[in-house]
Amino acid sequence: MQIFLPIAEVSVNAFTLLGIGGMVGVLSGMFGVGGGFLITPLLFFVGIPPAVAVATSANQIVASSVSGVLAHLKRKTVDLKMGMVLLGGGLVGSAIGIQIFNMLKAMGQVDLLVTLCYVVFLGIIGFLMLIESIRAIKRARGRPAGRPERKKHLWVHTLPFKMKFRASGLYISAIPPIAVGVFVGMLGAVMGVGGGFIMVPAMIYILGMPTKVVIGTSLFQIIFTAGFTTMLHAYTNHTVDVLLAFLLLFGGVIGAQIGTQIGLRLKAEQLRIMLALLVLLVCLKLGVDLLITPKELYSLGV
């Protein structure tokens, strides 16, 4: 069934879009990532103009995150206080990100920036996560389970403005979460992603939050940063396609629920290793595209 998208101004098969939404939704629920880092490239692939793909992804991320966060709230695996702090930084970051996006759009370098961001961040994070997860699995095999982990004293614990985050069992400075929020918000606006794939590892490795609450908290703050990004794109660029978003999120919200169930049955290390491999795969694909000689050197529009 073909459907004509009013803002993207292309005719696309509705089931393709539902499928993309569903698939990404499953990942979103499993890993607590918005799935934007997959949806945006997939939309490019089916012929949606990049600017529309980036803006509309943000909108679809709102829906899948709402759906995911409600499932996590039930299980009390959301640190609302941490979420709010991250969010404060995230909104500032989004606003900065949109400015950068529009500036580069005028220069014709949006594609490059987006792709480079993907390659660099996906590459670093995927690699770090993979190494860490493999090490964790090896450790778990080597020793009997159930041994309490000793609290590590990270450098973030030495900063001022300490706050108590009960759900995470942390007493740390508010500066690192805010900084993480700003950074992720910025990337989100530029890349059309919620930033979960950066947020999740940052929460685990920089903030030292327990994996249990990381996904729910990440989803919680993504709702708002993605929402803010959607609003800014809709207002300044008119590139949010509601019909496209509707089809994606229809598939996405269903997928997210399924994904959450799968995620609850898997071990944290397994989840991390799978996410790491997925991230590296996308990174590799995008990186190769930058290096090989394109078939057509010229491109129109944007």
Next chain:
Amino acid sequence: MMHRLIALLALFLLPLTAQAEQVVAALSQTRVSVNANFDGSEILVFGAIKREVAIPENSPLDVVITVAGPEQVETIRRKDRRFGIWINVEAQVIGHTPTFYSVATTRPLQDILPPLTDSLWKITADKRILPGMRGLPAREALIRLRENDDLYRTREGEVSLIEDTLFDTSIALPSNIVEGTYTTRIFLIRDGNVIDSYGTSINVQKVGIERWLYNLAYQNALIYGIMALAIAGIFGWGASQVFRLIRR
């Protein structure tokens, strides 16, 4: 004085009286509505050749039909390798070009249309699209890109001509259509000359929900954004409710 006036008058009248064959044509639709399930549109162009004299023998008659989409100013970018990766290095704003251009003919163009006539009437894409910039890489790339997307097309032999009198062809408008006025031209060609031409237009417009959403997005961006978020929120919430019920 009088002689010269008559001569001048004759000069003006001559083409009219000499025009023994005229084209009369119509389109199956002059308005295309782009709604949610729009997937391209076929437009039938048909017509007849009106004559006051007998069909001239020994010189074949040909019909060429062109459809040009609304014009746009395009930015064309060139990629080059910098620091080992391929990036856009050059941007060129290229003047008004139609977003769609289709040429349909009765026979191969090279047999019926001498370059001079082609240039005069701007019939083929090569003569119609920025002919002044011919040879410029950006212009050639634009034509190549649009040809690859099947937005610029040449369909030789697609116009059927019956008894040198009745003709018809169908033009397929693409699914990724641009709104605006599509100009249709019909040329009668004999002995390499255009003996008559006829022009008409097709109006392509979004309708219904497409129109409404498009207008809202551009005119009331704030409301549109809020609506987009509301839909997302409601769906996210709705899905989790539905799944809770299912699981129970």
